[in-house]
Amino acid sequence: MKLSYSLAAAALLLSAGFATAHEFKAGPLKIGHPWSRATPAGAKVGGGYLSIENTGSTADRLISVSVPFAARAEVHEMAVKDGVMTMRPLDQGVEVPAGAKVEFKPGGYHIMFMDLKQPLKQGEMMKGTLTFEKAGTVDVEFKVDSIAAKGGEGEHKGH
Numbered sequence: 001m002k003l004s005y006s007l008a009a010a011a012l013l014l015s016a017g018f019a020t021a022h023e024f025k026a027g028p029l030k031i032g033h034p035w036s037r038a039t040p041a042g043a044k045v046g047g048g049y050l051s052i053e054n055t056g057s058t059a060d061r062l063i064s065v066s067v068p069f070a071a072r073a074e075v076h077e078m079a080v081k082d083g084v085m086t087m088r089p090l091d092q093g094v095e096v097p098a099g100a101k102v103e104f105k106p107g108g109y110h111i112m113f114m115d116l117k118q119p120l121k122q123g124e125m126m127k128g129t130l131t132f133e134k135a136g137t138v139d140v141e142f143k144v145d146s147i148a149a150k151g152g153e154g155e156h157k158g159h
Contacts, residue, residue, distance in 0.1 A: 026138035028056030029096065031130065034140045036113070038122040038147040046120050048073070048111030048128070048142050049151055052094075053101040061133040063093035067142075069126050071115035078107055093133070105151050120144045 024031040032051040039046045048067075054060055065073040075094055078087045094109055096102050104110050113120075120126060125141040132138070145151075 024138050024140045027135035029135050034142045036120050036142045036144050037149050038144050039120045041119050046113040049104045051103050052096045054096040057098050059097045060135050061093045061095050063133050064131045065111050067128040069117050070113035074112045076112045077109050122146050
């Protein structure tokens, strides 16, 4: 019986280690859990989501994203104004204030992967590069979740 408790404890410790393994750093910026939804065959666009926490004392700005699996990637914002949903590219990127955290999630800031070169398949890790005004570039991997993923914390346990 003691052996099974030991194995369960070891498994729990290993899974806790993996929960923080899907984070990246660029200077004072912590990029948390980049992810995307799986896309159906033939889809030409996909979305990317993540969090950026600025632990520094000066603001920074995500100015561009590049990925090898799409012709281009754009930083976008989705918003509802007067009952009308709009989506627009943010040519100047997104500011990440000092001491703040910015969430890229469905229905808000997000990254649009345009002219996909291949479908995004659940379980895959897709490489990308984020470019910041001050912190420079950081390579990340987007974890492809299910086509119905909503981006809840529970979906990113074990990344």
